[in-house]
Amino acid sequence: MMEPGTYFxxxxxxxxxxAIAAGCRFFAGYPITPASEIxxxxxxxxxxxxxxxxxxxxxxxxxxxxxxxxxxxxxSMTATSGPGFSLMMENYGxxxxxxxxxxxxxxxxxxxxxxxxxxxxxxxxxxxxWGTHGDVGVVVYAPSSPQELFDYTIKAFNTAExxxxxxxxxxxEMVSHMTxxxxxxxxxxIEIVNRKKxxxxxxxxxxxxxxxxxxxxxxxxxxxxGVHVTGLTHDxxxxxxxxxxxxxxxxxRLIDKIRKNVDDILEYDEYKIDDAERVIxxxxxxxxxxxxxxxxxxxxxYKVGMLRPKTIWPFPEERIYDLARExxxxxxxAEINFGQIVYEVERCTGGAAQTYLAPRMGGNIHTPDEIVxxxxxxxxxxxxSFKE
Amino acid sequence: xxxxxxxxxxxxxxxxxxxxxxxxxxxxxxxxYLREDRIPHIWCPGxxxxxxxNAYLRALKDSDIPPEETAVVSGIGCxxxxxxxxDVDSFHVTHGRAIPFATGLKVGNRDLKTTVFSxxxxxxxxxxxxxxxxxxxxxxxxVICVNNFNYGMxxxxxxxxxxxxxxTSTTPWGGxxxxxxxxxxxxxxxxxxxARWTTYHVEELIDSLEEALEKDGFCFIEVMSxxxxxxxxxxxxxxxxxxxxxxxxxxEKNPDADPSEVALHPEDPxxxxxxxxxxxxxxxxxxxxxxxxxxxxxxxxGVE
Numbered sequence: 150m151m152e153p154g155t156y157f158x159x160x161x162x163x164x165x166x167x168a169i170a171a172g173c174r175f176f177a178g179y180p181i182t183p184a185s186e187i188x189x190x191x192x193x194x195x196x197x198x199x200x201x202x203x204x205x206x207x208x209x210x211x212x213x214x215x216x217x218x219x220x221x222x223x224x225s226m227t228a229t230s231g232p233g234f235s236l237m238m239e240n241y242g243x244x245x246x247x248x249x250x251x252x253x254x255x256x257x258x259x260x261x262x263x264x265x266x267x268x269x270x271x272x273x274x275x276x277x278x279w280g281t282h283g284d285v286g287v288v289v290y291a292p293s294s295p296q297e298l299f300d301y302t303i304k305a306f307n308t309a310e311x312x313x314x315x316x317x318x319x320x321x322e323m324v325s326h327m328t329x330x331x332x333x334x335x336x337x338x339i340e341i342v343n344r345k346k347x348x349x350x351x352x353x354x355x356x357x358x359x360x361x362x363x364x365x366x367x368x369x370x371x372x373x374x375g376v377h378v379t380g381l382t383h384d385x386x387x388x389x390x391x392x393x394x395x396x397x398x399x400x401x402r403l404i405d406k407i408r409k410n411v412d413d414i415l416e417y418d419e420y421k422i423d424d425a426e427r428v429i430x431x432x433x434x435x436x437x438x439x440x441x442x443x444x445x446x447x448x449x450x451y452k453v454g455m456l457r458p459k460t461i462w463p464f465p466e467e468r469i470y471d472l473a474r475e476x477x478x479x480x481x482x483a484e485i486n487f488g489q490i491v492y493e494v495e496r497c498t499g500g501a502a503q504t505y506l507a508p509r510m511g512g513n514i515h516t517p518d519e520i521v522x523x524x525x526x527x528x529x530x531x532x533x534s535f536k537e
Numbered sequence: 538x539x540x541x542x543x544x545x546x547x548x549x550x551x552x553x554x555x556x557x558x559x560x561x562x563x564x565x566x567x568x569x570y571l572r573e574d575r576i577p578h579i580w581c582p583g584x585x586x587x588x589x590x591n592a593y594l595r596a597l598k599d600s601d602i603p604p605e606e607t608a609v610v611s612g613i614g615c616x617x618x619x620x621x622x623x624d625v626d627s628f629h630v631t632h633g634r635a636i637p638f639a640t641g642l643k644v645g646n647r648d649l650k651t652t653v654f655s656x657x658x659x660x661x662x663x664x665x666x667x668x669x670x671x672x673x674x675x676x677x678x679x680v681i682c683v684n685n686f687n688y689g690m691x692x693x694x695x696x697x698x699x700x701x702x703x704x705t706s707t708t709p710w711g712g713x714x715x716x717x718x719x720x721x722x723x724x725x726x727x728x729x730x731x732a733r734w735t736t737y738h739v740e741e742l743i744d745s746l747e748e749a750l751e752k753d754g755f756c757f758i759e760v761m762s763x764x765x766x767x768x769x770x771x772x773x774x775x776x777x778x779x780x781x782x783x784x785x786x787x788x789e790k791n792p793d794a795d796p797s798e799v800a801l802h803p804e805d806p807x808x809x810x811x812x813x814x815x816x817x818x819x820x821x822x823x824x825x826x827x828x829x830x831x832x833x834x835x836x837x838x839g840v841e
Contacts, residue, residue, distance in 0.1 A: 175645055177637075196834035201644050201827070206670040210637035213630065213667075217610070217641025220628065221649065225641070243631050370626035371646050373605040377572065377621055379629035388575060389621060389629070 150198075153335040160325040161228075163295040164254055164318065165190035167302030168226050170339055173252070174200040175223035177214035179207055179233060182266045183322040184256040187228035208233035212240040212253065216315075219244075219251045220378065222369035224306055228254035230322075231273055232263065235280070242281035243380045244315035245403060248357070248365065250344055252305045257321040257433075259511030269322040270511030271433055271485040277317045278462050284400055286407030288414055289317040289462040291432040295329045301459070307342035308414060312406055313364050319461060321485070323434035323514055351375065355385040357399075363406035407463060416459040417468065421447065425454030427524065428472060430494050431483045432458050434514045439483055442520035451524055461490070469497035479503035479534070481523060483515050503534045570594045570604060572624045579618055583769070583777025585736035585762030589683055590619050592739055592760075593654065596746035608649045610639040612659035615690045615764075616683040619654040633664030636671045636680065643678050647824055650750060651678040658688045658696040661717055665697070672726035672755045674823040679749040679756045682719060685764035693767035700803045703772050718800035723757040724816050730756035731796055731816035735784035736763060738812060745814060754822050761810065788812050 150170040158166070165187050168176075176191045178184075188204070195202045201223070205211040211227045218225040229237065234255045244251060259265025260272045273280075277289045288308050290301040302318055309316040345366040347354055356376045359365045365385075368374035381389035382396045407414065418436075421443055422428060431439035436457040446453040456472070458465050469480070479502050482491040487508050495504040507523045509515055526532045565571065571594070580586045597607060604625045611620035613632035620627040626649070630638045635653045643651045653660075660668055660682050668680070687705055688694040694707040698719065701712045723731045730752050734742040742760060749756035763769055763780030774780040791799075792813035799815065802808035821829075835841065 175641070177641065196831035197838055197840050199831075203640065203644060205637065206666050209634060210640075210667050210670070213634035213637035214641035214644075216630070217628070217638035217643075218645035219641070220626075221642045221645025223645040225645070239631050240634060243634075369646075370608050370628075370642060371606065371649050375604065375624050375626055377627045377629070379621065380631060381629065386574075388572070 150336055151333050153333050156331045156333060157328060158295050158331040159186060159328045160295040160298045160320065161186035161256070162190050163299040163331045164228070164302050164320065164325070165194065166333065167299040168252065168306070169194055169198055169200070170299070170333070170336070171303040171306035172224045172341055173226045173306060174198065175215070175218040175225040176200065176227065177203040177205050177211045177218070177225070178227045178229065179205050179211050181230045181233045183258055183325055184228045184230045184254065186325070187254060187256075208236040209240065212237040212244070215251045216240060216244050216247070216249045219249045220370045222371070224250075224310070226252040226254065228256070230256050230258045230266075231260045234273055234276065238276070238280045241315055242283060242285065245281065245285045245287070246380050247378050248313035248367070248403070249315065250309035250313050250367070251315045252302065252309055252318060253315055254302070254318045254320060256325040257319065265511050267322070268512045269434060269485060269514060271321055271435070272489070272511065273319065274461055274484070274486070274489045277319055284404060286314075286404040287317065287462050288312070288314065288407060288460065289319050290459060291319045291461045292459075293324055293433050293436045293457070295324070295327060295331050297459075298324065299331050299333070303339060307340065310344045311342045311364070312410065312414075313344065313367060319433070321433045346372075347374065356387045357383060358385040359402060359406070363402050363409060411463045414460060415463050415465060417465045418457040418459060420455040420457070422454030422456065422472070424452055426452040426476065426478045427454075427481065428477050429453060429455045429481050429483055429520060430458070430490065431455065432461060432490070435483050435485060438515050438517045439520060441517035442524075445517055445521045446524050449521070449525075451528070453524065458490075464493050464497070466493070466497040469494055470499060473498040473501035477502050479505060479527065481505045481507055481520070481527065483507040483520050485509045485511055485514060505532060505534050567591065567594045567598065570597060570624055571622055575622050578622055580615060581766040583763055583765040583780070584615070585685065585760070585764070585777065586615060586619065586683060588736040588739060589681065589742070589760050589762060590622065590654075592742045593652065593681060593746055594623065596743050596750060599743070600747055600750045602650045602750060606648055606650055608639075608642055608651045610635045610642065610651065610653050612655040612664060614656040614659050614688065615685075616654060616656035617659060633659055633662070633667065635659065636664055636667040639678050640671055640676050643676055644824065647677070652750075653678060653680045655682065657682055657684040657686070657698040657719070661719065661722070662697045669722070669726040672723060672728045672757070675727060675729060675754045675820055677753050677755070677822045677824060679746075679758070681746070682757070682759045683762050684719065684759050685762045685768055687764060687768040689764045689767035693771060700801060702804055703768070705768065705771055716801070718797070719759045720757075720796035720799050720815050724796040727755070728757040728816060729754035729818050729820050730814075732757075732814040733759040733761070733799065733812050735761040735788055735810065735812060737781050737784035737788065741812070748817070754820055784810065
C-alpha cells in the first residue's frame with residue numbers, strides 16, 4: 150500500500166487506494182463516467198501489489214467476474230455509475246444469495262437513463278436497497294469526502310468479509326471528483342477483516358450452515374471442500390431445494406444477518422443535534438452543505454441540527470424514531486433526487502414529527518443558502534410536508 | 538485423433554447387488570465425481586445431457602486432475618444443472634454469466650482447472666458477448682456447449698441455434714432468423730481449440746474433452762444433443778434414440794473442415810453434420826500476457 154502520510158488526493162483515487170490497503174487484489178470493471186479514475190488508478194497500481202485487473206466487456210461481466218474471483222479467495226471489487234449499476238442488479242442479487250464477499254463502488258451521476266454523465270446526483274439510493282429482485286439485506290456506505298472514500302472502502306471490504314455479502318460504496322460525482330486532504334495511516338493501524346474459514350473436515354461439511362452470528366464460514370474454491378454454490382434457493386449443503394421450507398430457512402437469515410448485527414454495522418454522524426427542534430438529514434456531498442446550513446440557520450435563531458447516515462443501509466431508523474419522540478418537530482431531508490431517503494425518514498418518525506423534502510434534480514448540490522431558505526419557508530408555513 | 542479401442546468403464550465396485558430397495562447397482566463408476574445425494578437428476582428420458590456429463594467426468598478421471606483442483610461453472614437451463622451434480626467446487630450462476638464468473642475464478646486462482654458447462658441459449662444468446670470476449674482474451678478454461686437447438690427448460694422456444702425452418706413454441710409458423718454456426722463463432726473470436734461432436738460420438742468427445750483439459754487457453758467444444766421433450770417432438774425426432782440415429786446417419790467426420798463452412802443445412806436432405814476437431818493451435822493465454830506486461834511494469838518501477 151501507499152506510504153503513510155498526508156496526501157492531496159482525488160476521491161476516486163482515495164477509493165482505489167483504500168481498496169488496495171484493504172487487501173483488494175482483484176478488480177474487474179468497465180469504463181464509465183464518473184467512476185473511471187478508480188479503474189485507472191487500480192491498473193496503474195496493481196502490478197506493484199500483484200493484483201489482477203480485468204477490463205470487461207460490460208458491467209454484467211464485471212460483477213460476475215468479481216463474484217467468481219471472490220470464490221477463488223481474492224478480495225474483489227468493481228466500480229461503476231448508475232447505468233452500469235443498473236446492469237449489475239441481477240448479479241448483485243446472486244452475490245447476496247450466494248453470500249459472496251465483494252465491494253461494488255457506485256459513483257452516482259444524474260439519471261434516469263444516460264442522464265447527466267458528468268454531474269452529481271443521488272438517485273440510486275433506493276436502487277441499492279431494492280434494485281435486485283427478491284428480499285435482501287444490504288450494507289451501503291455513503292462517504293462524503295475523499296478521506297471517507299479511503300476509510301469506507303476499507304470498511305466495505307471488512308464488512309463484506311465479515312458478513313459475507315457484496316457491500317456497496319455509494320459515492321457521488323461531487324465526492325469522487327473532489328480533491329482534498331487524505332491521511333493514509335500506517336499499515337499496522339488499519340484494521341483488516343478476513344472471511345471466516347471452516348474448521349471442520351470437508352467430509353460432511355455444510356457450507357451454508359451459519360454460526361451464531363448467522364454467517365456461515367466460507368471455503369474457497371480449491372480449498373478441498375467441493376462446495377456447490379447456486380442462486381437457487383438452497384439448503385445448508387448448498388444444494389438447490391425448491392420449496393417453501395428451504396426458502397424460509399434461507400432468505401430470512403440473509404436479511405437477519407444484517408438486521409441482528411445492526412449495532413455493529415450502523416454508522417451515522419450528528420451535528421448540533423442535542424437541542425435541535427429541526428433536523429436536516431443529508432448524506433454524501435449534500436451533507437457538507439448541510440453542516441454549513443446548520444450554522445447559518447442557528448445564527449438566524451433556528452435550533453437546527455443535522456443527522457448524516459454513513460451507512461445509508463442499514464438506515465438509522467431507531468435514532469430517527471427516538472429523535473421524533475424527544476422534541477424534534479420536523480425533519481428536512483436534503484437529497485439530490487426527488488425524494489428517496491425522505492420516505493425512509495417519514496416511515497421512521499411514525500408520524501411523531503413532520504417530514505419535509507429539499508429536493509434537487511441533479512447537476513449540482515444544494516447550496517447552504519438553499520437549505521436555509523427552505524427552513525425559513527417551512528417556518529412561515531409555506532412549504533407543505535412532502536406527503537400533503 | 539485416435540479413437541480408444543477400449544476403456545475401463547467398469548470398476549470392480551460396479552456390480553449387481555441386493556439393496557433394501559431390491560436388486561440394483563450399487564455404484565456408478567463415476568460416483569466419486571458425483572454428488573450422489575443429488576441423484577436422480579432432473580433431465581428427461583432421452584436427453585443427451587447424461588451422456589455429455591458422463592463424457593466430461595470420464596475425461597476428468599482419465600486426466601488425473603484431482604477433483605479438488607477442478608471447478609465447474611454453469612449458467613441457467615437444463616445444462617446449467619450439471620454443476621449441481623458434480624462433486625467438485627461447482628457454481629450455478631445467473632443466466633448467461635457462467636463465462637465471466639469462470640473468468641474470475643480462473644484468474645483469481647490459476648490452479649483451478651475450470652470448465653464451463655452450459656447450453657446454447659445461455660452461452661450464445663444471453664451470454665454471447667461474454668463468449669466472444671473470453672475467447673478473444675484467451676482466458677485458460679474450457680467451454681462445453683450442449684447444443685440442443687432450443688430452450689428446453691422453458692418449454693422448447695427458439696434460440697440462437699434453432700434451424701430456420703424448425704417450428705418451435707415461439708416459431709409456430711416457422712422461423713425467420715439464421716442460426717449461429719458455433720465453431721465459426723468460436724474460431725473467429727480466437728478460441729485456440731474448437732471441436733464439434735454429437736452425443737453419438739462419445740469416444741471422440743471424451744478425447745476432445747481430455748485434450749481441452751490439458752490445453753492452455755480458451756477451448757470450445759460444441760456437443761449436439763437430443764432434446765426429445767422440447768425440440769425433437771416438434772421436428773420429427775420424438776425420442777432420444779431417434780435423434781441419436783439421426784446423428785449417426787447424418788454426421789460426417791472432417792477434421793480438415795474450415796469452421797466457417799460447417800453450418801448446418803437441414804433444408805438440404807443430402808447435407809451432413811460436420812463433426813471433428815477444427816482448431817488446435819497454441820497462443821499465449823491471458824494470464825501469460827498479463828504476467829509479462831505486469832512483470833515489465835514492476836521492473837520499470839523497480840519493485841519485486
